[in-house]
Amino acid sequence: MAIRVLVVDDSSFFRRRVSEILEQDPLLTVVDTATNGQEAVEKARLLRPDVITMDIEMPVMDGISAVRAIMKATPTPVLMFSSLTHDGARATLDALDAGAMDFLPKRFEDIARSKEEAILLLQQRVKTIARRRAFMTPRATAPSPLRGRSTPVGSGSGVVGRLASTPVTSVAPEPVVDRRSLPRRSGKHYQLLAIGTSTGGPVALQNVLTKLPANFPHPIVLIQHMPGTFTTAFAARLDGLCQIGVKEAQDGDQLRPGHAYLAPGGKQMLFEGRPGAARLRILEGNDKVNYKPCVDITFASAAKIYGGKVLAVVLTGMGADGREGARLLKDQGASIWAQDEESCVVYGMPQAVAKAGIATESLSLPLIGEAIINEMGG
Known part of the structure; x- marks a missing residue:
């Protein structure tokens, strides 16, 4: 039909x-x-x-x-x-x-x-x-309260102020997370949280990142398939909504705990240095690579610098970007999680990781933020 x-x-x-x-x-x-x-x-x-x-x-x-x-x-x-x-x-x-x-x-x-x-x-x-x-089910129309900092960065008339004051429509009410349903804490020591996503990612990332506390103990990198003109606005929106700091990544940024760095659209994001003193390299995207930014490229770079001390999460998205980078991370001993099919807008990227036997957990979106805190601290 x-x-x-x-x-x-x-x-x-x-x-x-x-x-x-x-x-x-x-x-x-x-x-x-x-x-x-x-x-x-x-x-x-x-x-x-x-x-x-x-x-x-x-x-x-x-x-x-x-x-x-x-x-x-x-x-x-x-x-x-x-x-x-x-x-x-x-x-x-x-x-x-x-x-x-x-x-x-x-x-x-x-x-x-x-x-x-x-x-x-x-x-x-x-x-x-x-x-x-x-x-799909009917959505609530009442705006959700902002869960981030009490005073957004920048003035109310600036970009961040305008974005942070935008009413956010949410599926209501989100169920209270039963901590008994969270994955058992592995006991691993981490130095980086890396999240890759595509279609459906803006809402999924907002769901996950707004749950993380300001004192989250590790840096976070975000790879979202998105045009270059969108990533600046998206980072600003997340920064206004979240307790952690969120910014569009710039070349030379030093990774800090409790801060998330969004890969700029049209470019590639890599790491250089050593854990605890790593910096980001932002490079022009190669036309031979389908995705700019590319989850595989950032994950592979993280595997070289951080080895197994990474929790990598693959959220909703079309295609299979992230699978090979996640494979390299897992070979180093990193933990790989995937969003489950029911809560995805498109079960493509997470399915690719799960089908390849790379993901150790398949989690519903409402659980992922709490599960990250349970696993990594904060």
Whole structure:
């Protein structure tokens, strides 16, 4: 049975372009289009599509408000289209907080080297997130309290202040973690926490990192597949929400306990030095590598510097990035965890690690933050 898609955009040209691309795949069918967010909410209720593609800026009702209303009434996987600008990044992150599953740039040439590659990517993304429809439940609409520092870094009128004050829609209420269900503490001594993720990662990382205390005893590196214009805004958002410090990594950053370093989009993040005095190297991405940043590259570099004193966690994401880097870490004695299928937006990267027999634990997302504290201290 074909996957039924509702295409939402105020541009008739873009609606037609997206519809034509999707209709080229025999497994996809466009059941209707909508010109604004209010129309999208009404047609989602009437047509019950399997996936909705959604613009952000539209008249009558914007895309973020529409996503929030759809998730409350008729939860449906939503793929957002965004501009690759700082404001576009902030709006896209708001849409993901509201319940959207994934995003793509509106300029397809920004994500693909050819027209054919862009077409396949859009079709693949729609088919992938469609699989999550059966797992979706209505979301709460009340904003969640911020769990981070009482005074966000920067003024209220600055980027961080604006991001930190953005209401965050959460699945409510998140169950209280029964510590008896956490993995038994291994007794290993750690020096680094490394987390790799892709599709669904922004929300998953927020879920995990907001649970870590300010006195978390180890540095943290984050590798999220994301464009370069997005990682600055995403790091700032996390910094405002979390008790730990979060920043976009810069070349030469010295790793400090209780701080997380997000790999810049379009580049690769490696380590140099020795444990306890390691620094980050940020290098230009090689076009021969599919992912920039690449989880495999950062994990492999961590294996060289930290050996087995790493806890590596692979969260939701498409593809298999992280599997080979995790294998190198495990060969050194590191601990490897994967997010479980039920709590993933896309069970690709974690599945690759689990199927290869590399992961020692497969954990539900709500458990992972507490499990990290239990294993690593803090």
